[in-house]
Amino acid sequence: MKLQQLRLEQIRQFRDPLLLGDLQPGINLIHGPNESGKSTLVRAIRAAFFERHRSKSVEDLRPWGDSAAVPTVELAFEHNQRSWRLxxxxxxxxxxxxxxxxxxxxGDEAEEKLAALLGYQLPQKGASKEQHWGVPGLLWVEQGTGQDIERAVEHAGDHLKSALNNLVGEVASSGGDEVIQEIEQQRGELLTGTGKPRGEYLQLEKDQQQLQEEIAVLDDRIRQYQEQVDRLGRLTDEYEKARRERPWDQALRNLERARERYRQVEVLQQQQARDKEALQYVQQSLALLRQNQEQLQSQNRKLQQREADLQKARQQLAREEARAEPLQTAVEQARAVYDAAGKALERARQQEARQRLVQDIARLQAQHQSLSLSLEKAGEFQRKLDEARKQKQQNRIDGGTVQQLRKTRRELDEETIRSRAIATRLSWELDPGKSLRLNGQQISEQGEERLLEDSTLSIPGFGSLGITPGGEDLARARRSLQRLEQRLSDELAALGVASLEEAEQRLVRFQEADRQLNHLEDLLKSVAPNGIDRLTSEYDDTGIELEKRRVEQAGLPSTPGPEAETAPGKTEAESTVRHAEAALTNAEDARTRHEKSVLTARQDCDNARREWQQLKDELEGTERQQQLQQLAGELAAAEQRKAGLEGTLQERDHEIQRTRPDLIRLDIERYQRAAETQQQAQQNRERELRDIRVRLEAWGAEGLEEQRNDKAAELEHHHRRYQELHRRARALDLLLNLLTEKRQALTRRLQAPLQKHLDHYLSVLFPDATLEVDENLMPGRFTRGNELGQMSELSFGAREQMGLISRLAYADLLLEAGRPTLIILDDTLVHSDMGRLEGMKRILFDAARRHQILLFTCHPEHWQDLGVEPRDLEALKGQTVSG
Incomplete structure (x- = not known):
C-alpha cells in the first residue's frame, strides 16, 4: 500500500484546506514544532479509516468554536496496481x-471494504477503540506509545495468524484444534490444569480415603474390645483375691502399734522439756546470785576509788578559783575599747548620711527637672497623636477593597481594549461643510468609532443606516464590559468614592496617617513608656521625695570642721567596732567558760564527798554482813539443784535416743500410706470393673464387626470405580500431552517466518541478541550474551526500540503474505541515545525499501542523515489548496 496524498479541511486547527501530496514510496519525513498539527494529521488518517462516517463520537475533530464545521478527509493510495480514493x-x-x-x-459498504483490506474492525456504535484497530493499530504508532506493543499484537493477532496461514499452508491448519479441545474438555472433567483430581474422580479419592479411615477406626475399636474382655477377667481375679485377704487390715494394726510407741516417746520428751526449763531457771538464778556476790565484794574497791576522786575534785576547784581575777580584768578592758569604737562609728555614720543626703538631693533635683521636660514633650506628642487619629479616622478605607477596585479597573481596561479590537470599526472622511449624525451626535470632517452595540447613522437628505455589530465574541465582550462596569460602580459605591484615583488618594492619606500615628506612638512611648498619667505621678513622687531629703538634711547634728576632717571613715570605724566586739566577746566567753568550770568543779567536789560518805556508811553497817552470809547459802543450794537436773536430763536423753522417734514417725507414715493405697486400689478395681462391663455391653450392641464388613465392601466398590477413572485420566493426560507437543511443533513452524524478520532487524542493533515470540506471536524473552529477561523488563528507551523493530517485522510478515502495509510513526524514538538512534536509522532505511513510512517529528535535526528530504508542515499551511 502506497499513500499518495492526504487532504483535510475543517479539522481541529486546520480550518482551511491542507494538502499533503507527492508522498514517496519509502520514508516521508514531516516535521514541525509542537502544536503545529502533526498529531492532527495522524488523527485524520485514523478517523478516515477507523471512525464510521455517521459516528457522533468525533467531536474532537471539530475546529474550536465552529459548530457548523464539516470535518473532511480525502485519501488517495495505491495497492496491488489499483488506485483507491477515499x-x-x-x-x-x-x-x-x-x-x-x-x-x-x-456508506457502510465502503467502510467495510476498507476494514477488510487493512485488517481492522469497525465499531457497532460509538467511537473506535484500541481493540478494533487490528493491523493498523499495530503499525500506526501514536505519540508516546511506541513501547506498548502487547495489546496491539493481541488485537491484531487473528490477522497475523491468517497471514502466517497463507505462508505455511496446511501446517497452520487448525483442524486438530477441535480434537485437542474435546480431549481438554474430557480431561478437565477429571483433572485440573495442574493434573490434580477433580469432580467425581476427586470425590472418589476422598470417599476412598474416608472409608479407609473409618475401617481403621473400627479395627482399632475391635482390638480395644478384645483387650477389654481380657482385662475384665484379670481384674475380676485380682478384686476377689483382695476382697478375701483384706491386706489393708494388717497395715492398720501395724499403724496402731507404731502410734502407741510414739505416744510413749512423746511423754518422755515432754518430761525432758520440763526439766530443761527448770535447769535453765536454776542457771539464771545462780548467775544472779554470783553477780550479787561480786557486787558486794567490789564495794571496798569502790570506797578507795571514791576517796581518791574526792581529793582530785578539791584540787581542781582550787585551781579554777585562782583564775577568776585576771579574766574579769580582761573583760573590763575589752568593754572600754568597744565603747570608744562605737562612738567613733556613730560619728562616721552621721557623716556618711550627711553626704548621702547631699547626693540624693542633687540626683532628685536632676530627675525632677528631667521628668518635667519629659512631661512637657509627652503632652505635645499626645496632642499630635490625637490629630493623627482624627486624620486616620476621616480617611479610613480598606486596602483590600482598593486592590480589588484596581483589579476590576484593570480588567475593564483590558476588556475595553479587547472589545475595541473585535468591535465593528466605523471610519469616515467627509467633505468640508458636510456632517452626519451617529447615534444622535453630529460627526464631521474625519474620524473613527468602535461600535459594540446597535447604532444608527443618519445621513441628512437620505435617511439613516442601522449598524448591528455581529459575532458571538462581540456579544460576549459587550456583556463582559457591562458586567465589569457594573462591578466597578458597585465597588466605588461601597468605598464611597467617585473614582479609583480618589480611592487611591484616600488610601495614601490613610496609610500616611497610620504611619504618622505609629511614629507618634513610638515617640510618646520613648518619653512616657508607661503613659502620661504614670509620668505625672513619677514627677509628683520625685518632688515629694526631694522635699523629704531636704528635711532630713536639716535635722542632722552639725560636726566641727577639724573633728570631721580627722574622724575615720565609716568602713574603718565599722572594722574597728567588729574587732573590738570580737575581743570583748572572746573575753566574756572566756569569763563565762571559767565561771562554768568553777561551778562544775564545785559540784564535782560536793558529789564526790557525798558518794564517799554514803558508801562508807553502808560498808560499816551489820545489814551488809547478813546479806553476804545469806548469799553464800543460796549459792550452795543452787549448785546442788543444777547438778541433780543435769544428771536426770542426761539419763532421759539416752533413753529417748534408744527408742529412735524419727524411725517411729516414718513407720506411722508408711503403714498409713500402705493401708490407704491398698484400699484405694480395691476401690479402683471395683470402679474399673463397672466401667468395663458397661463399655463392653455398649460395644457389643453396636455390632462392630458387622460395621467393619459393610465398610470393607463399600471400599472395594469405590476402589474399582476409582481405578477405572484413574486409568482414564492418565490416558487422557498422556494423549493431550502428545497432541500438545505436536501442536507446539506446528506453532514453532508458524513462528519461524516472524522470527526470521525479527532476527534480521535485531542483528543491526544488537548483533549478539535474540528476541523470542510466544505461540500468540507476542515478543517476550530477550537474550543478550549472558543477560536473560523479558522485554517488559528493559529500559523505556530499549522497549521503544524493541517495539518498533517488532512492528517492522510484523509489516514484513504481512507484506510477504500479500497484505497491505503502511507505517506511521508520530514522534517515536525520542528516548533513544545517539548510538542507538543511529542503528534505528539503518533499520528504518532498510524497511523503507519494502514499506511506505510516514515519520512525524518535532526534531528534524535528529533525522538529517536519513537520506530523505524533510517536509515542513508550517510551509504546507501557507500553500493554497484548491477544491
Missing part, C-alpha cells in the same frame, strides 16, 4: 465515498 465527511454532512479503479462504493 473521501469521508463527519458531523454536519456525514458521507463516505470510495472509488477503486473507477468502481464506486459509499
Amino acid at each position: 473521501t469521508k465527511s463527519f458531523l454536519q454532512r456525514k458521507r463516505c465515498d470510495l472509488v477503486v479503479d473507477g468502481t464506486s462504493y459509499s
